[in-house]
Amino acid sequence: MATIQIENGPAFSCGPHDTIMRAAVRAGHGFPYECNAGSCGNCRFELLEGAVHHHRADSPAYGERDQRRNRWLGCQALPESDCRIKVRLDAHYESTYPPRKLAAELVDIAPITHDISEFTFRVVEAQQALPGQYALVKLPGMDAPRAYSMCEVSDDGLTWAFQIKSVPNGKASAVLARLHPGALVDIDGPYGMAYLREDADRDILCVAGGSGLSPMISVARAAARSSALAGRAIHFLYGGRMMRDLCGEPMLQALPGYGERIHYHPVLSAQPLDGAETWTGRQGFVHEAAAELFGERLKDMEVYFAGPPPMAEAIKRMLHDNAVPQGQVHFDEFY
Ligand SMILES: Cc1cc2nc3c(=O)[nH]c(=O)nc-3n(C[C@H](O)[C@H](O)[C@H](O)COP(=O)(O)OP(=O)(O)OC[C@H]3O[C@@H](n4cnc5c(N)ncnc54)[C@H](O)[C@@H]3O)c2cc1C
Known part of the structure; x- marks a missing residue:
């Protein structure tokens, strides 16, 4: 020590x-x-x-x-x-819930898309986290942990779920692909500043691309359940390349207020879209879609985003160009 x-x-x-x-x-x-x-x-x-x-x-x-x-x-x-x-x-x-190292057991794996799955762990001692935060997960056989954001931590603090995208040739991705329920891992958390601000009385915009699904689902779920934010709209923008990448809508549909104050806006970026696809929705990048959809309204929104570095850079520039105050923008850089 x-x-x-x-x-x-x-x-x-x-x-x-x-x-x-x-x-x-x-x-x-x-x-x-x-x-x-x-x-x-x-x-x-x-x-x-x-x-x-x-x-x-x-x-x-x-x-x-x-x-x-x-x-x-x-x-x-x-x-x-x-x-x-x-x-x-x-x-x-300063952390609301100071991070702790906890032993955890994998209890469930559920596929979401062709390359994103939800991994649910049971931790040995209750630990709380704020919606949108992440943890360091040390997988069996790996010498360094990986950061993954929780999509949900149960109210009793014992169940932690993560939506994780498999990365080609990724070391942790390869370990996760071989993991079965019963596997033991170490979880250290929570960390991160991109958590839901319940005291910000503004409409909410969550922007996610690829691996950014998990923290944005966590923020949207908690915002939907928050009595402080009951009168506020929640807009969820998800960007993928092809139709097979799209996800998140069923999780939002399960929330009270879906279609009324909770809205899902998918956008596809592949150019051209695969000939076999029949996509009639929005095309382009999520930052372009956010600017088109909300324009002037952006500066009155509380904005959360998560995803790969190029997406995060483009969103930061777009928010700056639209005069969104920095204090209303929340993200933890992904690497
Ligand atoms: C704050 C944060 C939150 C994230 N949340 C999610 C999420 O919710 N879902 C998701 O799918 N992905 C998330 N990621 C990305 C994730 O952590 C991994 O980078 C990604 O899954 C690829 O890991 P890999 O081992 O498969 O690939 P690899 O290519 O083998 O590893 C790449 C990444 O691992 C990390 N790394 C490599 N070596 C070391 C080391 N020695 N010590 C520490 N770190 C190292 C680096 O961040 C590097 O970018 C998040 C990243 C960050 C920083």
């Missing part, structure tokens, strides 16, 4: 296999972060005293300049001794 002292701030303990950022968040501190995979760089800190090494040696957000300045990524930095570090804590990153 190492003691980590933040310069001009609190000290906290970091357990043997924990990283400095995760240990800080567990202890209730607002250590900045986002992706938890060494890719975004938001959790960068300066090491003033002590020794650390990175769990992920090839972290994409870690460069030569960081090395020269003795900066490290909090989500990957494992302490080798007590440390003194410099980082600016921010209350925005």
Whole structure:
């Protein structure tokens, strides 16, 4: 167990296999972060005293300049001794439900599309999460966890479900394809800032592409059930390439208010669409569809989005062009 002292701030303990950022968040501190995979760089800190090494040696957000300045990524930095570090804590990153590491058993796998399935786990101890958050799941035989967003955490905090897209040649995707109910995994969560804001009294726009389905379904489900948001419309935009990619509508149809205040807007991007397809709906990218559908109204909406990096970049630009205040936009970058 190492003691980590933040310069001009609190000290906290970091357990043997924990990283400095995760240990800080567990202890209730607002250590900045986002992706938890060494890719975004938001959790960068300066090491003033002590020794650390990175769990992920090839972290994409870690460069030569960081090395020269003795900066490290909090989500990957494992302490080798007590440390003194410099980082600016921010209350925005304090967790409502501090993350915990829990053993879990896979209890169900249900296919959603040709490449997305829902994996449901039973955790050993109750843990709550906010709608839209994610967890780190360590699969059998893998040395590093993967971030997956929950589509649902049961009210008793014991059942956690994730909608996961299989990625060609992906390491975790290959493990998941072989997993059967009864398999044991480790879940560390919840993490993430893209959770439903029940105190924001605005119409809601959820935009999902591909692997972004899970957190957007979670946000839409919770918004539909929220009494604080009862008078608000919920628009769900889902983007896929072909018809076989489309999903999410049956989950929304199960919600009270579907077709009245809850609306599903599918959009397909393949150009040209496969000749065998008979698609008469919206074509293009989800950011274009959002701008076409809502235009001026966007700046009065609370916007949540999740999906692959190019989609996220295009949505950010589109929201900026439409003068949507940053405080109304919620996302955790996927990598
Ligand atoms: C915040 C967040 C939420 C996400 N939510 C979902 C979701 O709900 N559904 C979904 O399908 N996908 C989600 N993803 C993507 C998911 O985490 C994986 O990147 C994706 O499934 C591909 O994993 P793979 O192992 O199959 O592919 P691979 O190509 O083998 O792995 C790619 C990804 O794994 C991570 N990675 C690789 N090596 C390491 C390492 N040593 N340490 C830590 N991370 C490493 C990196 O993020 C990398 O981009 C999310 C990602 C993030 C960051």
